[in-house]
Amino acid sequence: MFIEKTYNELIFMTSPNIQAVHAFTTRFGGVSGGIYESLNLAFRVDDVPGNVKENYSRLCRALGILPKDIVCSNQVHGTFIRVVTNEDCGRLFIPNEHQADGLISATPGVALMVFTADCVPILLHDPVRNVAGAVHAGWRSTVSNIAGMAVQKMESEFGSSPADIRAAIGPCISRCCYETDADVADAMHSMLPTSNVCTQKQHSKYTVDLKEANRR
Numbered sequence: 001m002f003i004e005k006t007y008n009e010l011i012f013m014t015s016p017n018i019q020a021v022h023a024f025t026t027r028f029g030g031v032s033g034g035i036y037e038s039l040n041l042a043f044r045v046d047d048v049p050g051n052v053k054e055n056y057s058r059l060c061r062a063l064g065i066l067p068k069d070i071v072c073s074n075q076v077h078g079t080f081i082r083v084v085t086n087e088d089c090g091r092l093f094i095p096n097e098h099q100a101d102g103l104i105s106a107t108p109g110v111a112l113m114v115f116t117a118d119c120v121p122i123l124l125h126d127p128v129r130n131v132a133g134a135v136h137a138g139w140r141s142t143v144s145n146i147a148g149m150a151v152q153k154m155e156s157e158f159g160s161s162p163a164d165i166r167a168a169i170g171p172c173i174s175r176c177c178y179e180t181d182a183d184v185a186d187a188m189h190s191m192l193p194t195s196n197v198c199t200q201k202q203h204s205k206y207t208v209d210l211k212e213a214n215r216r
Contacts, residue, residue, distance in 0.1 A: 002171075007062035010039065015168035018125045020132055021063055021111075024170040030055040042115060043093070053093065065111050067092050072113040073100040075136045079144045081153040084110055101141050102150045104133040106158045118178065120210050121170035122147050126160040139180070142213050143187040175199070175209040184208055192216055 002013040002024065010029025014022060030039030031054050036047040039055050056067045068090045073082060074097075082100035085107045103112040104124075112134035114121055120142065124133035133150045135141075147167070154160040185198040185206035197213045198206050 005062075008058070010058050010062050012059075012062065013171065015123070015170075017166045017168045018123050019127045019166070020125045021065065022123055022125075022168075023059070023063055024121060024168075025059060029058060031058075056092070063111075065109075069109055069111045070113050071103060071105075071110060072096060072115070073098045073103060075099075075101050075115060077101065077119075077138045077140045079141055079146045079149055081133075081135075081146075081150050083153070083157055084112060086110055101137070102133065102135040102146055102153070104131065104150060104154050104157065106131045116170070116172060118173035120172040120214050122150075122214060123168045123170065124150055124154065124165055125167075126154060126158075126165045128164045129154075129158050129160045131158045131160050131165075137210070137214055139184050139187070139208065139210060142210055143191045145191070147214055169211050169214055172210055174211070175207050178208050178210065180206050180208050182206065188213055 005012055005014055011026045012023040027039050032038050032040040032047050032051045040047050041055055043052055060067050070092045071084045071088045076099050078101050080100045081102035084103050084105040112132055114134045114136040119136055119138040122135040122137055131154050135147055135150050137146050151162050151165055182204055188198050195216055197209045200206050
């Protein structure tokens with residue numbers, strides 16, 4: 001379940017599972033135009049840099065954070081979980097040299113960010129130890145259990161108990177729209193042999209439920 005919130009023209013979603021400040025952004029409320037309309041937060045496209053920075057300013061005002069507090073990484077559809085501290089802050093608008101598809105932190109004030117299109121954004125929060133995590137889970141990372149690896153990293157690095165960690169699986173491509181070949185279905189079946197996360201269609205095509213795979 002998501003809760004829709006608005007701040008001026010900006011629209012974002014939150015989850016009651018996560019007690020920390022968080023958001024799943026939408027495309028509404030920014031200043032970008034054309035194919036990037038309107039709340040584009042990606043730098044590696046041909047959007048006007050000033051528009052992207054203004055979009056971040058609007059998002060940060062809505063959440064009560066600063067752009068300098070945001071930490072992200074180069075996402076490569078892997079399983080590396082990076083531990084983030086305040087030393088990683090202040091680099092949002094410069095090229096990022098770090099490759100990771102999961103970020104965790106126990107440093108107050110650090111804002112973790114992952115980018116998704118079809119892939120699954122997963123937010124993790126341990127309110128007991130005050131540890132947060134953000135995960136980017138495409139199908140490759142999903143079959144490698146990146147969300148579980150993030151939980152294990154929160155446990156090993158910060159002493160989180162898995163029983164205390166709450167998760168929110170964000171908006172992503174749905175089963176009805178995610179058509180794959182047999183290689184993806186085979187990988188999903190190897191990970192979850194008794195589940196029904198894949199449905200076979202005609203001509204050796206399958207549809208896959210990435211949300212359900214990550215939930216399991």
